[in-house]
Amino acid sequence: MNTPKYFLFALFLSAFLTACGGSSGSSTPQEDTNTEEDTTTEEDTTTEEDTTAEEDTTTEEDTTTEEDTTTEEDTTAEEQDPIADIPGLVAHYAFEDNLMDETGTFAEGQVTGENPGTEGGSVTYAAGAAEGSTAVAFDGTSGVELAQGLIGPGAYSISIWLHPDAISQFTTAFYGAATANSWVSLVPAGPGDAQHTMLWAGDDQGTGWFDGTFGEQIPTGAWSHLVMTYSEAGELNTYLNGQLAVAHEGFPNVFSVENASFHLAINPFPDAPYTGLIDELRIYNTVLTAEQVATLNGQ
The missing domain is CATH 1.20.5 (Single alpha-helices involved in coiled-coils or other helix-helix interfaces)
Incomplete structure (x- = not known):
């Protein structure tokens, strides 16, 4: 009678173990x-x-x-620098608190009295034509002697910035001479009733004086950019503030020698020295084009 109980228990245990093992x-x-x-x-x-x-x-x-x-x-x-690409530069006076030629070709300028060869005089420096630059300042009693030979035989161009404080007739800003009678003088107020600014010239070749006018007089108290180009054919072009002012023919060949002398603000005549500022003087041995002049004016 107990056998079924044990049998059932065994089956139950076997099923349980199988379940656990799985x-x-x-x-x-x-x-x-x-x-x-x-x-x-x-x-x-x-x-x-x-x-x-x-x-x-x-x-x-x-x-x-x-x-x-x-x-x-x-x-x-x-x-x-587009200006540096302009060929033919001979001398460059930037007047950055000195009278040095930036090309290193010519000697430093020397301060003189109110006529070439005289002693004394002084110059100072003030704000220049370009922002942050300086210019040489003249008080009407002094000048500067530049190196000889800045301009020689052949074509040439002169670029300069002027800021006159006062203008008197025949006063020179830039003067160059091959002989006593053969010279050029950049005068803010030239001869004649109009007293136009001009590159005035005299020569000893019998052609007399030449009025290389700019067609007007530059103002006082302001900067003006002046360029003069000369060709061996006697063509002189004057430019004012980047624009062609007057085209001249028959300008004398003043610089037929290698050792011409040059000055700023003074000449050997009894004319009053220049009063005001001068900046960025550049001399070229080529005839500058209108485009190159405009580039210089935009500096």
Whole structure:
């Protein structure tokens, strides 16, 4: 009568053990699968992060390269000076607190008294024609002797900025002479009733005086840019503030020698010395074009 009870108990125990064993056996593969998935996910995440880091680095390097290139191009553009490209420059007096020739070809200018060859006198410096620059200032009692030979035989051009404080007839701002009777004088107020500004000339070749007028008188208390170009054919062009003023023919060949003398603000005649500022004197051994004159005027 007890046998069925034991038999049922044995069946129950066997089923229980089987159930426990099955559950235990499926546990291990599940854990392995989870581990494999976690590893894969971690590797994928690392790869994604590395790729992103690489892309960010490349982008940063490319940006830096672009910025460097742009900076270099901008610097090159800023350094370009159109005035420096004008050929034929012989001498350049910038008057940056000195009387030096910036090309280094000629000696420094020397301060003189109120006539060439006289002692004494003094000059000062004031704000120049260009912002941040200086100009040489004359008080009406002094001049400057420049080096000999600034202009020789052949074509030439003179570029100069003037800011007269006062104007008197025949007063010279720039004077050059080959002999006592062969000379040029840039006068803010020339001969005649109109007293136009001009490159006045005298020569000992029998052609007499020549009035190389600018067609008007430059003002006092303001800057004016004057350019004079001379060709061997005797053509003289005068430019005022970048524009052609007058085209002349028959201008005398004054500088037929190599050792002509040059002065600022004074001449050997009994004329009052120049009063005011002078800046950016440039001498060329070529005939400047209208475009080149406009470039100089825009400095």
